[in-house]
Amino acid sequence: MGNFPVITVDGPSGSGKGTICSLLARELGWNLLDSGALYRLVALAARHHGVALDDESALVVLAAHLDVQFEMPANQNEVSIILEGEEVTNSLRTEECGSDASVVAALGPVRDALLERQRAFVSAPGLIADGRDMGTVVFPQAQLKVYLTASAEERANRRYNQLINKGLGASLQAILVDIQARDARDMNREVAPLKPATDAISLDTTKLSIEAVLAAVLDQARHKGLR
Numbered sequence: 364m365g366n367f368p369v370i371t372v373d374g375p376s377g378s379g380k381g382t383i384c385s386l387l388a389r390e391l392g393w394n395l396l397d398s399g400a401l402y403r404l405v406a407l408a409a410r411h412h413g414v415a416l417d418d419e420s421a422l423v424v425l426a427a428h429l430d431v432q433f434e435m436p437a438n439q440n441e442v443s444i445i446l447e448g449e450e451v452t453n454s455l456r457t458e459e460c461g462s463d464a465s466v467v468a469a470l471g472p473v474r475d476a477l478l479e480r481q482r483a484f485v486s487a488p489g490l491i492a493d494g495r496d497m498g499t500v501v502f503p504q505a506q507l508k509v510y511l512t513a514s515a516e517e518r519a520n521r522r523y524n525q526l527i528n529k530g531l532g533a534s535l536q537a538i539l540v541d542i543q544a545r546d547a548r549d550m551n552r553e554v555a556p557l558k559p560a561t562d563a564i565s566l567d568t569t570k571l572s573i574e575a576v577l578a579a580v581l582d583q584a585r586h587k588g589l590r
């Protein structure tokens with residue numbers, strides 16, 4: 364893992380990991396790993412190549428040879444993701460892609476194929492790692508481990524508002540059902556299930572604002588001498 368510090372942020376879909384990790388990375392000036400994007404990329408590459416989501420050996424080949432670039436276009440503050448030469452930033456964020464990612468992520472050999480790629484993100488001055496198994500499997504030596512939760516209803520509401528604000532149609536009930544199915548798959552799989560590391564700090568964000576969650580995590584970082 365090198366000698367650079369790592370802060371891991373794990374939790375279920377919609378708990379606020381991506382939001383908090385981006386803010387933390389900006390506040391601390393550290394690098395960011397969105398590990399969910401890697402699983403989403405494998406799922407998208409499978410669709411592009413007509414590979415079934417249960418074809419383990421073909422999925423492992425896709426995961427091991429992902430041809431992806433993360434680019435930061437001038438005058439923009441969001442990373443563009445290019446898969447096999449095609450801009451896929453928006454397709455990656457769909458609910459369908461998230462659900463497919465959760466299916467391929469249950470396969471141990473696919474997870475193994477992505478392990479070193481994730482660890483290679485550690486670089487100066489430090490890394491904020493967003494995912495499901497960052498604190499338990501990928502970075503067990505991380506200096507600070509955070510586990511974010513929120514009720515499924517609150518997470519569904521957040522996702523619903525996010526889609527409506529983007530001008531996209533959405534059904535709150537369908538989102539809640541999808542979130543519950545994703546939780547069950549991510550928490551109950553045999554390999555690297557979603558759970559807090561034994562040394563993680565858990566934060567229930569159901570009734571906390573984004574600012575309050577960020578302040579609580581920064582407080583922990585300060586406590587550990589990371590800022």
Ligand SMILES: Nc1ncnc2c1ncn2[C@@H]1O[C@H](COP(=O)(O)OP(=O)(O)OP(=O)(O)O)[C@@H](O)[C@H]1O
Pocket residue numbers: 374375376377378379380381382383399461521522524525568571572573576
């Ligand atoms: N504490 C909070 N209070 C209210 N809204 C929040 C809070 N945290 C995040 N949100 C909003 O909830 C939505 C989902 O957040 P985010 O994408 O960060 O979740 P996530 O855990 O990364 O989900 P996923 O794992 O599916 O990518 C966003 O619209 C975000 O602005």
Ligand SMILES: Nc1ccn([C@H]2C[C@H](O)[C@@H](COP(=O)(O)O)O2)c(=O)n1
Pocket residue numbers: 376398399400402403461464465468469493494495496497545549
């Ligand atoms: N470290 C990770 C990150 C993600 N996954 C799987 C499980 C999620 O449902 C799916 C999409 O993740 P998201 O982009 O919504 O954070 O990918 C995982 O198993 N391990």
